[in-house]
Amino acid sequence: MIIFDTLQNREVEFIPIRADEVRIYVCGPTLYDHAHLGHARSAIVFDLLRRVLEELGYRVVFVKNWTDIDDKIIRKIEESGKSLTEITEHYRKSYLQDMEALNVLPPTYEPKATENIDSMVQLVSSLLKRDIAYRTSSGDIYFDTSKDSQYLSLSKRFQDHRESRLENIEKEKRNPGDFVLWKAKRDGDIVYFETEIGEGRPGWHIECSAMIERHLAYRDEKYSIDIHGGGADLVFPHHENEASQSRCATNRELAKYWLHNGFVKIDGEKMSKSLGNSFFIKDALKHYSGEVLRFYLLSTHYRQDFNFSEEELIKSKKRLDKLYRLKKRIYGTKAGEANPEVRKKILDALTSDLNISVALSVIDEFVSDSNERLDRGEKGKGFKREVIGTIEYISKLLGVGGKDAYQYFQFGISEEEREEIENLISQRSKAKKNRDFATADRIREELQSLGIQIMDTPNGTIWEKIN
RNA sequence: GGUGGCAUAGCCAAGUGGUAAGGCAGUGGCCUGCAAAGCCAUCAUUCCCCAGUUCGAAUCUGGGUGUCACCUCCA
Numbered sequence: 134m135i136i137f138d139t140l141q142n143r144e145v146e147f148i149p150i151r152a153d154e155v156r157i158y159v160c161g162p163t164l165y166d167h168a169h170l171g172h173a174r175s176a177i178v179f180d181l182l183r184r185v186l187e188e189l190g191y192r193v194v195f196v197k198n199w200t201d202i203d204d205k206i207i208r209k210i211e212e213s214g215k216s217l218t219e220i221t222e223h224y225r226k227s228y229l230q231d232m233e234a235l236n237v238l239p240p241t242y243e244p245k246a247t248e249n250i251d252s253m254v255q256l257v258s259s260l261l262k263r264d265i266a267y268r269t270s271s272g273d274i275y276f277d278t279s280k281d282s283q284y285l286s287l288s289k290r291f292q293d294h295r296e297s298r299l300e301n302i303e304k305e306k307r308n309p310g311d312f313v314l315w316k317a318k319r320d321g322d323i324v325y326f327e328t329e330i331g332e333g334r335p336g337w338h339i340e341c342s343a344m345i346e347r348h349l350a351y352r353d354e355k356y357s358i359d360i361h362g363g364g365a366d367l368v369f370p371h372h373e374n375e376a377s378q379s380r381c382a383t384n385r386e387l388a389k390y391w392l393h394n395g396f397v398k399i400d401g402e403k404m405s406k407s408l409g410n411s412f413f414i415k416d417a418l419k420h421y422s423g424e425v426l427r428f429y430l431l432s433t434h435y436r437q438d439f440n441f442s443e444e445e446l447i448k449s450k451k452r453l454d455k456l457y458r459l460k461k462r463i464y465g466t467k468a469g470e471a472n473p474e475v476r477k478k479i480l481d482a483l484t485s486d487l488n489i490s491v492a493l494s495v496i497d498e499f500v501s502d503s504n505e506r507l508d509r510g511e512k513g514k515g516f517k518r519e520v521i522g523t524i525e526y527i528s529k530l531l532g533v534g535g536k537d538a539y540q541y542f543q544f545g546i547s548e549e550e551r552e553e554i555e556n557l558i559s560q561r562s563k564a565k566k567n568r569d570f571a572t573a574d575r576i577r578e579e580l581q582s583l584g585i586q587i588m589d590t591p592n593g594t595i596w597e598k599i600n
Numbered sequence: 601g602g603u604g605g606c607a608u609a610g611c612c613a614a615g616u617g618g619u620a621a622g623g624c625a626g627u628g629g630c631c632u633g634c635a636a637a638g639c640c641a642u643c644a645u646u647c648c649c650c651a652g653u654u655c656g657a658a659u660c661u662g663g664g665u666g667u668c669a670c671c672u673c674c675a
Contacts, residue, residue, distance in 0.1 A: 142604090160675075168675090175675035205673070290603060290671070337673085364675030365605090371674090394675070395605085401667080405674060432623090433613075438606075438668070445612060448624045455623095458637065482614095490614040494622035501639080508631090508639050570633055577635075588637050597637090 134189060134484040136182075136360075137436060139368060139391040140287050144486055150354050150389060155191045157183065158345050158388070160363035160371070161243070163200040164221040165209050168228050169411040170430070170441055171364065171397045171404050173235055177427055177532075178394040178435040178487075179362050180237045184530055185483045196349050197240040198341060199225060201247050202334055207324050217247075217324055231414040234423030236532040244344045246335065252343035253335045254328045256382050257314045261330070265381045269305040272317025272331055278310045281377045287391060288369035312374050314339050338374040346383065354385065361388035365395055365436075366403075395438040397430075404441070412441070421446065422544045428453045428533045435487055447600050452497070453533060454542075454597075459500050460524055461538040461595070462507055469518030471526035475499045479530065496527060542597035554585055558594050561587075 134147040149155050159179045162168055179195075186193050201221040209220050232239075246253075257274055260266035265280045278284045318325040318332040325332045335343075350357035357379065363372065372391065379387040396403045399410040417426055429449040433439045475495060482491035503520045528535030543551070557576050564572035580587055586599045 162675080163673090171675045173675085178675090203673090288603085288670080362675095366670070366674055368604095369670060370672090396669075396675080398668080403669065403674090407672095407674080436605085437613090440612090442612095445624090448612070452623055455638090462638085488614075490622070494614075497622055504638055505640090565633085568633075574634070586636060589632075589635080590637080595637090 135486050136390060136392060137486050139393050149359050150351060150356055153192055155186050156194045156349050156358040157360045158196045158349055158358055160341060160367055161197040161199055162228055163203050164224040165205040167413045167415055168231050169404060169413055173414045174397050174430045174439060175364050175394050176232060176237045177235060177430050181487060188530055195240045196242045198344050199243060199245045201245050234418050235427045242348050244348055246340040249344050249347060250326050252347040253339045254330055256339060256343050257330055259382050266314055273313055274315035275306055275311045276314050276378055277307050279308050281381055284377050287376050288373045338371055341375050342379040356386045356389040358388050360390045360392055362392040365393040368393055394435045397439045397441050399441055424533055425450045431489060434489055455500050456534050457538045457541045459503055463517045463520055464538055466517040466521045468521040468525050471523040472519050475523050476526055499523060546598055554596055562594060
C-alpha cells in the first residue's frame with residue numbers, strides 16, 4: 134500500500150512495524166460543541182484507511198481519543214453552570230450518533246483524556262527530571278523545545294525569529310516556541326486534578342502522547358505506532374509537539390507514518406468555528422441520509438481541500454443512486470462472490486494512497502456494464518449473485534451501498550406519506566389500465582410535486598424520493 | 601513576513617514523461633401510451649501564463665499570475 138507521509142513529504146510504501154498488525158491513532162474531537170462537516174470528513178477518511186488495511190489482511194488496532202478537558206470546555210462550564218461531565222457526555226453522545234449515521238466503524242479503543250491524567254503526569258515527570266521540561270513561577274510546566282534537535286521536522290518550519298504574535302507571551306519561557314505541558318491551578322479554577330506534579334490540568338498536546346503510550350505503543354520498537362492521523366491543521370503545533378515530547382520522553386519516534394486530511398471549505402474558505410461558516414453534521418443529517426453525506430465527503434481525494442456545496446452533494450447523490458438502482462433491479466438475489474476483476478481494480482486504486490476517484494470510476498463502469506447485461510436479458514443466477522456480491526464488497530470497503538435498495542430511496546418519508554404515495558400510484562395504475570392517460574399523467578404530476586419520481590417497470594410501478 | 605498546498609471541459613474530479621479516466625449537466629438515438637429509469641453515441645486538438653529540457657510534457661526545470669492553508673484554538 135502506498136500512502137503519503139507528512140514527515141517525508143512524499144508518497145511512500147506502507148510497511149507496518151510488525152508484519153500482520155497496524156496500530157493507528159487518530160486525534161478525536163474536543164467535546165465542547167457538536168461535530169461539524171470537517172470532523173465528519175476526517176473521521177470518514179481514516180475509516181476508509183482502516184477498512185482498506187483490514188481488507189489487506191492486517192489486524193488493525195484503531196484508537197481515537199476524546200478530549201474531554203480543555204479551556205473551551207471550561208468556558209462552557211462557566212457559561213452554562215453545568216458540570217464537566219454533563220457537557221462532555223452530551224457532545225460525546227452527539228458525536229457517536231453522527232458517526233453511526235456516517236457508518237464510521239467504532240474505534241478499537243476510545244480513551245478519554247480525563248481517565249488518563251496519570252499517564253500524562255508520568256510523562257511530564259520524566260521530562261521534568263531530565264530538564265527537558267521546566268516550571269515557571271506560576272507552577273506551569275513548559276516543554277523546552279531547544280532540547281529536541283528534531284523539533285519542527287514534521288511541520289518543516291524554521292524557528293520563528295519574529296516576536297510571537299501573542300501579546301501575552303509567557304515571559305519566563307526559555308524559548309518562544311516552548312509550549313505548556315501542565316497548567317497549574319490558579320485561584321478560582323474550578324477544574325483541576327491533584328497529582329504528584331501539583332494541582333492543575335494538562336496542556337492540549339500531552340494527552341495524545343500519554344494515551345498512545347498507555348493504550349497503543351510498542352515498547353521495544355523504534356516507533357511507538359504505525360500511523361498517526363488527523364486534520365492538516367493539526368500538523369503544527371499539535372502533532373509537532375506530540376512528536377517532540379514523545380521522542381524526548383520515550384526515546385522512540387511516535388509514529389512511523391503521519392497522515393493528514395485536507396479541509397472542508399465553504400465558498401473557498403476553511404470551515405471553522407471562528408469564521409462562523411461551519412455546518413454541524415447533525416443538521417446536515419436532517420436533510421440527507423448519513424450515507425449520502427458519507428459518499429459525498431468520500432468522493433474527493435483525502436488530501437485535497439473539499440469545497441462543500443449542497444448543489445454538489447445532490448450531484449454526488451445521483452451517482453450513488455445509480456448503484457442502488459442496479460441493486461433494485463436484482464432485488465432479492467443472494468450474494469455470491471464479488472467480480473474478481475472489479476474487486477482488484479477497486480482495491481488497487483485504494484491502495485494507491487486512497488485514490489478514491491479511480492475507485493469510484495471503476496464502480497461506475499461496473500454499474501453500467503451490469504445494467505447493460507441486464508438490458509440484454511442476461512438472466513443467469515450466477516451473474517446476478519456476482520453483481521450483488523460486488524455491491525457487498527463495495528459496501529464493506531467504502532461503507533456505502535449496503536442499505537436496502539428500496540429504503541434508500543425513501544429517506545425522510547413518513548408512514549402517512551408512504552400510504553398516500555402508494556394510494557396515488559394504485560389510482561394511476563387503474564387509470565392506465567383503462568387507457569385513461571390524462572388521469573394517469575395528472576396523478577404522475579401530482580406525485581412529482583410531492584417530490585416523488587415514478588418508474589413503470591415490467592413488474593409494476595416503483596417510486597423514489599427525488600431531491 | 602515565513603512555510604506548504606492547489607490551478608485539467610459549464611460544474612465536480614483522476615491522470616506526474618508517450619499522446620486527456622469517471623460522474624453531474626447538455627445533445628442525438630433505442631426503449632416507453634407519454635415519461636422516468638436503463639442502454640448506445642456524442643461532448644477538452646488540450647490541461648493558469650511565459651520560457652526551457654526532450655523525439656515526445658497536463659506531467660520535468662526556471663520565472664510569473666491567481667488562490668487556499670498553517671504560523672493563534674481548530675478535523
